[in-house]
Amino acid sequence: MNDAPFNVLVNDIVRALLAHRTFRSFDPEAEIPDDEVMVIVRAGQQAPTSCTGQMYTVINISREKRAEVFNHCGKQSFVMEASHFFIICVDLHRLFAIVDRVGGTNRKWPLAALQIGIFDAGLMAQNMTIAAEAMGYGTAFCGSCGDRPEELIEVLKLPKYVVPLTGLAIGVPTEDPPTRPRLPTSMVFHKDEYREYLIEELEAGIDEMDVFLRAEGYYSKYSGKEDYGWRDHMKNKFGGKWLETVEKRRREALQRQGFL
Numbered sequence: 001m002n003d004a005p006f007n008v009l010v011n012d013i014v015r016a017l018l019a020h021r022t023f024r025s026f027d028p029e030a031e032i033p034d035d036e037v038m039v040i041v042r043a044g045q046q047a048p049t050s051c052t053g054q055m056y057t058v059i060n061i062s063r064e065k066r067a068e069v070f071n072h073c074g075k076q077s078f079v080m081e082a083s084h085f086f087i088i089c090v091d092l093h094r095l096f097a098i099v100d101r102v103g104g105t106n107r108k109w110p111l112a113a114l115q116i117g118i119f120d121a122g123l124m125a126q127n128m129t130i131a132a133e134a135m136g137y138g139t140a141f142c143g144s145c146g147d148r149p150e151e152l153i154e155v156l157k158l159p160k161y162v163v164p165l166t167g168l169a170i171g172v173p174t175e176d177p178p179t180r181p182r183l184p185t186s187m188v189f190h191k192d193e194y195r196e197y198l199i200e201e202l203e204a205g206i207d208e209m210d211v212f213l214r215a216e217g218y219y220s221k222y223s224g225k226e227d228y229g230w231r232d233h234m235k236n237k238f239g240g241k242w243l244e245t246v247e248k249r250r251r252e253a254l255q256r257q258g259f260l
């Protein structure tokens, strides 16, 4: 795929990490047993956590409540199909309650709270993902959950200092997609100091992503976009209007929840 030295790998865990791919089609009849779900969540909890603060809460969205949440998560079909759908929240509410109990008073660090909370919650989410994949299930993050936070905050009754970060679907997959490309490791792995990019290197990276994803038919398969590749996707997602709209909604929700 690219320039990582795959031949030196001997460890099953690393091999599983390198085999990760997002699944977007699940058997809607398949149910993950409760004890396995608890193992997945417990594995999430064991992720490193800043100052042991554990600034996250995971909300398990039952099949009964799924349709309501689906409407605020980009209406992506895998949300409805997956055995389990979790909303992973950055949560400072519980930590502040604990800090109150132990006599702490200073909360004048909302931006730091957001940064370390997002990191904690992200690690938790990724540990759950790895555990679920190691147990043979497929996973899909649903970042769209953070795009309409106001609605989700209402539906999930999130108190102040709690915001939805991402959804995570886990289930029995009904598709077998390939592993997707990444930029060449040499582009993201620098030595001693930041190294600026040559245009040729950027173009080579773009091409590498574009060729692989087009060959899979990634964007036509999941979004119905024909003759569309990574080049177009980066332009539209990160260089178009979409994130500007999302930014406004996210900012308002963060203000409402006490982070800004």
Ligand SMILES: Cc1cc2nc3c(=O)[nH]c(=O)nc-3n(C[C@H](O)[C@H](O)[C@H](O)COP(=O)(O)O)c2cc1C
Pocket (backbone or CB within 6 Å): 020, 021, 022, 023, 024, 074, 076, 140, 141, 142, 143, 144, 145, 166, 179, 180, 181
């Ligand atoms: C925070 C986050 C949010 C994501 N949100 C979505 C989403 O809403 N819908 C979706 O289909 N994929 C989503 N993804 C999956 C990415 O699109 C996927 O990881 C990326 O295209 C690379 O593909 P791979 O995971 O198969 O390697 C998300 C991934 C992350 C990390």
